[in-house]
Amino acid sequence: MRDVEQTIDAIRAGDVSGASSYHALPYSARQAVLQSLSSGELASLTRLVNDSRREVFDRGETRFRTVAKSRIRTPVYCIDETLIEENMRTLRYVKDRTGCRILHALKAYASFATFGAMTPYLDGVCASGAYEARLGREEFNKEVHTFGAAYKNSEIRDILKYSDFIIFNSFHQLDSYGDAARSLGRGVGLRVDPGHSEIETAMYDPCAPCSRLGIIHDEFARSFPARSHLVDGLHFHAMCEQNSDVLERILESFERSYGPYIHGLKWVNFGGGHHITRDDYDIERLIGLINDFKRRYGVEVYLEPGEASVYHAGVLISSVVDIVRNKMELAIMDTSAEAHMPDVLLMPYRPHIFGSAEPFLKGRTYRFAGPSCLAGDVIGDYSFDTALERGDKVVFADMALYSIVKNTTFNGIGLPDIAVVKEDGTVKTVKRFGYRDYRNRQS
Numbered sequence: 001m002r003d004v005e006q007t008i009d010a011i012r013a014g015d016v017s018g019a020s021s022y023h024a025l026p027y028s029a030r031q032a033v034l035q036s037l038s039s040g041e042l043a044s045l046t047r048l049v050n051d052s053r054r055e056v057f058d059r060g061e062t063r064f065r066t067v068a069k070s071r072i073r074t075p076v077y078c079i080d081e082t083l084i085e086e087n088m089r090t091l092r093y094v095k096d097r098t099g100c101r102i103l104h105a106l107k108a109y110a111s112f113a114t115f116g117a118m119t120p121y122l123d124g125v126c127a128s129g130a131y132e133a134r135l136g137r138e139e140f141n142k143e144v145h146t147f148g149a150a151y152k153n154s155e156i157r158d159i160l161k162y163s164d165f166i167i168f169n170s171f172h173q174l175d176s177y178g179d180a181a182r183s184l185g186r187g188v189g190l191r192v193d194p195g196h197s198e199i200e201t202a203m204y205d206p207c208a209p210c211s212r213l214g215i216i217h218d219e220f221a222r223s224f225p226a227r228s229h230l231v232d233g234l235h236f237h238a239m240c241e242q243n244s245d246v247l248e249r250i251l252e253s254f255e256r257s258y259g260p261y262i263h264g265l266k267w268v269n270f271g272g273g274h275h276i277t278r279d280d281y282d283i284e285r286l287i288g289l290i291n292d293f294k295r296r297y298g299v300e301v302y303l304e305p306g307e308a309s310v311y312h313a314g315v316l317i318s319s320v321v322d323i324v325r326n327k328m329e330l331a332i333m334d335t336s337a338e339a340h341m342p343d344v345l346l347m348p349y350r351p352h353i354f355g356s357a358e359p360f361l362k363g364r365t366y367r368f369a370g371p372s373c374l375a376g377d378v379i380g381d382y383s384f385d386t387a388l389e390r391g392d393k394v395v396f397a398d399m400a401l402y403s404i405v406k407n408t409t410f411n412g413i414g415l416p417d418i419a420v421v422k423e424d425g426t427v428k429t430v431k432r433f434g435y436r437d438y439r440n441r442q443s
């Protein structure tokens with residue numbers, strides 16, 4: 001009780017320690033805190049949760065820099081457990097305020113060495129198929145929700161074995177496998193196209209014209225009524241690194257099309273793409289949207305972010321192997337955009353390097369490029385205060401998400417090690433790859 005009162009006092013005083021004491025409380029005490037606060041005080045707790053996360057992440061950056069100065073072998077994806085846990089606290093705060101359920105999307109990050117920092121906070125994982133579902137069951141061991149664009153006969157047994165919930169992308173798939181899922185007691189859902197998205201890169205827009213992802217409204221209206229007894233929930237996913245104002249507009253569109261069908265269902269899954277752990281993310285608006293939706297429809301709400309779980313919590317440390325000149329200075333690294341950070345080329349985007357600035361803002365500008373034969377294996381142009389030397393290490397920010405899960409051994413380039421950083425700064429290399437990993441994937 002004393003802990004609850006002290007936490008409330010700190011929150012009312014606007015003291016950032018209020019957030020860390022809140023996070024340290026057990027569930028019932030956290031609820032007691034929330035129930036004692038006015039809506040204005042709840043909003044200020046949300047600000048403190050963000051401020052506290054920023055402080056923890058500032059210390060994390062120092063830890064990454066220290067690791068990079070050590071003798072650590074490169075290239076290496078370095079993941080900071082404390083930072084993941086801090087992101088988890090923010091996600092759990094959303095759960096506390098709304099009673100929603102939050103899953104981690106394994107497609108974004110599946111390095112199970114750090115799942116210990118995640119499982120106490122989340123309700124489970126979302127998977128894209130049999131392998132992710134199995135990893136989720138074996139390594140996360142909470143709820144497993146699987147969505148795949150089309151399941152094959154040969155994989156459905158495993159998918160049903162490892163999943164608690166299965167989401168179908170068409171009525172044909174529901175007709176093929178829905179009965180089997182229900183007879184095993186699995187929750188059954190349908191993915192629908194909410195009819196609105198605001199993603200500029202078509203590659204990442206599941207609601208782009210002619211998208212295969214999600215049943216469109218006309219088809220849904222035609223085929224759902226005869227099958228409603230087979231379905232427990234609806235799922236949509238239409239966001240990418242976006243804020244809750246976008247979710248608000250998607251929900252308006254989703255409800256216009258599917259609102260009449262929600263009563264009688266058990267859950268609605270709002271998908272991923274919610275950048276909840278980003279500093280400018282409007283958590284209060286998200287909380288309002290979820291609470292309002294739950295009140296109006298009486299269903300469970302699920303979110304399944306991936307990036308938000310590990311946002312800013314991992315880096316890729318790489319060494320300069322050579323520096324060559326061709327109209328400018330080019331640093332050839334021991335890491336490759338193509339093989340080790342594919343979204344840099346696909347999105348495309350320029351990852352931040354610690355201590356760097358935009359080209360020509362500082363004294364020495366370099367183009368960073370990979371060791372592969374691909375002419376376009378270029379990470380970006382960066383400037384630094386001092387000249388780079390061969391053997392220098394640089395730290396590419398935010399590389400836990402969608403890098404480790406997507407990397408390849410193109411050109412026979414070895415995969416980076418994976419290392420986990422603890423709060424006291426100790427580093428444990430949890431995975432080292434070699435020639436066999438390359439060879440085993442060829443034949």
Ligand SMILES: Cc1ncc(COP(=O)(O)O)c(C=O)c1O
Pocket residue numbers: 105107108126147237239240241271272273274304305306307308
């Ligand atoms: C169905 C689904 N759920 C969740 C996610 C996770 O999204 P993010 O990592 O952007 O939060 C994705 C990403 O593509 C997705 O397709």
